[in-house]
Amino acid sequence: MPNTPAAIGKGVTALYARSDAPDSMVALARQLLSAIGGVVMIDDEALMDAVTAVSGSGPAYVFLLAEMMTSAGIEAGLPDALARQLAEATVAGAGALIEDSDEPPSQLRINVTSKGGTTAAALAVLMDDDGLGPLMRRAILAARDRSVELGS
The missing domain is CATH 1.10.3730.10 (ProC C-terminal domain-like)
Known part of the structure; x- marks a missing residue:
């Protein structure tokens, strides 16, 4: 989930990709999200709630x-x-x-x-x-x- 500083290109978005996601799709998602700030990859979707608590909020x-x-x-x-x-x-x-x-x-x-x-x-x-x-x-x-x- 992007946070509000994304509005000025200073956001940070956590991205989770399943192991079967094609590398090209992950790269495309990273490229698109980088337009609004930093992108961090997480290796466990269960971390998304903690990411939301720290970064989203x-x-x-x-x-x-x-x-x-x-x-x-x-x-x-x-x-x-x-x-x-x-x-x-x-x-x-x-x-x-x-x-x-x-x-x-x-x-x-x-x-x-x-x-x-x-x-x-x-x-x-x-x-x-x-x-x-x-x-x-x-x-x-x-x-x-x-x-x-x-x-x-």
């Missing part, structure tokens, strides 16, 4: 992050338009850095975090036992489970 998670950063920026004292501009540019820039870097996101996070600094203070909250990690896991598993239900 994933843009909404990032959009929500930008919304929440904007709201928190306003609460911290920024004018509405500036908070939105900063949040959107930060999300876009971080995404571009992930895409362009050979380092995993965990290392990029470490690189930007100064011991005892402002980023460390924020990450202590986000990485707490009831922080973003457990919430993201619950959200992705809920999306996966709903995808399974819809496929039944």
Whole structure:
């Protein structure tokens, strides 16, 4: 399933091909789907529900992050338009850095975090036992489970 960034050629689509699918058909499908972004092959159709949860629904998670950063920026004292501009540019820039870097996101996070600094203070909250990690896991598993239900 393509995700919404496909509208600007930045999507990602997972493709499953049965073992008896002709190579020429798989190549054609890859070529067609590459017009809207990246294509990843999966070797087990059962993975499609998890793909949907991470990638199909994933843009909404990032959009929500930008919304929440904007709201928190306003609460911290920024004018509405500036908070939105900063949040959107930060999300876009971080995404571009992930895409362009050979380092995993965990290392990029470490690189930007100064011991005892402002980023460390924020990450202590986000990485707490009831922080973003457990919430993201619950959200992705809920999306996966709903995808399974819809496929039944």
